[in-house]
Amino acid sequence: MNWDAVAFDWNHVRAFLATVERGSLSAAARALRQTQPTIGRQVSALEAELGVRLFDRVxxxxxxxxxxxxxxEQVRAMGEAAARVSLTASGQSQTIEGSIRITVSELYAALVMPxxxxxxRTRHPELRVDVVVTNDLADLRRREADxxxxxxxxxxxxxxxxxxxxxxxxxxxxPAYLATLGPVKGPADFGAAQFLGLSENGPLLGALESTGFTVGDRNFMLSTGSSHLVHWHFVCAGLGIGFGPITAGAADPRLVPILPDPPLFPFPIWLCAARELRTSARIRAVFDLLAEAIPPLVKNSVGPA
Known part of the structure; x- marks a missing residue:
């Protein structure tokens, strides 16, 4: 090993890593049992040692x-290695602890993720879990989520x-809303129905028209913007017809598919992580658990009758 190339203090690196993982100097200070000014000085010292700016202060x-x-990305592996050294020295087995941030869409966050x-939480009670609820694609590379x-x-x-x-x-x-439409046997019977819209109704209109529904703007007189969860609650309140996954709908006794043989719209479920997955025991453990737990919930959901 080239020791001359190591031009920084590990304590400064530890302060930086704690700040990244906990999100602020004050949270890092609590985690490391130090004062906030001390953590701030250590982070500033690391910036000086490396000759780079690590944070923009907004x-x-x-x-x-x-x-x-x-x-x-580099020092996270160092931190995990240091933790393993401490555990080995004390004769303890490695536990999964620290924090993990998972981003998921509104509807899945509310109806599937619990x-x-x-x-x-049962398997890793020492792990702090932050669920970031958003319908946008969070940037994993910028550490918006793990x-x-x-x-x-x-x-x-x-x-x-x-x-x-x-x-x-x-x-x-x-069922009460469907009863207001009279007998419905196929797509042609929904000409006067109200479908709940989202921010962009074009894809919804296209999906309906592709399956035989004749709809237009007057069928979308109520929109819930970008909120899929509000969309779902409005459907449950009987305000119209809405889209939703079978995984969630089959578990909600308030709702029924609009037809005995309704149109189906498949979509994939992808699990993504940044490159730290290869070096972080914490991220790997959660990634593997999600990969284990999510498919059975989808596979075992009861589809429309």
């Missing part, structure tokens, strides 16, 4: 610079991705 927030993102997170559950194959070649399974969406409504 108000009270710290945002990793590109140099900070690159360094975090069962998954319950299993995760793991993402997505409905599209990621295009970033630096991400590690696994296609877990395929879920299926269909059209749902309350």
């Amino acid at each position: 108000g009270k927030r710290l945002i990793l610079t590109p140099s900070g993102v690159a360094l975090a 069962r998954v997170i319950g299993l995760l 793991i993402a559950i997505r409905n599209a194959e990621p295009s970033d070649p630096d991400l590690i991705a696994r296609r877990l399974c395929t879920d299926t969406a269909t059209l749902w409504a309350t």
Whole structure:
């Protein structure tokens, strides 16, 4: 090993890593049982030692610079190695602890993930879990999340991705709302129905028309914007017909498919992680648990009768 190339203090690296993982100097200080000014000085000292700026300070927030993102990828492995050394020296077995951030869409977060997170908490009670609820694609490379559950194959070649399974969406409504439409036997009977819209109704219109429905703008007089969860609650309130996965709909006694043989819209479930998956026992453990727990929930869901 070239010891001359090591031009930094490990304590400074530890302060930087704790700040990255906990999200602020104050949280890092609590984790390391030091004062916030001490952590701030150590991070500043590391920047001086390496000759790079690691954080942009925007108000009270710290945002990793590109140099900070690159360094975090390297020092995270150092931190885990240091933890293993401590455990080995004390004769303890390695436990999964620290924090993990998982990003998932609104509907899955509310209706599917509670069962998954319950299993995760049981297996790894020392792990702090942050669920980032968003319908946007969080940037794993910028550390907005450690793991993402997505409905599209990621295009970033630096991400590690696994296609877990395929879920299926269909059209749902309350029995009371369907009763207001009279007898419905096929797509042609929904000309006067109200379908709940989202931010962009074009894809919804296209999906309906491709399966035989004749619909237009007047069938979309109520929209819930970008919120799929509000969309779902409005359907449950009897305000119209909405889209939703069978995984969620089959578990909700308030809803029924709008037809005995409704149109089906399959979509993939992808599990994605940044490259730290290869070196982080924490991220690997959670990634593997999600890969184990999610497919049975989709596979065992009861489809439309």
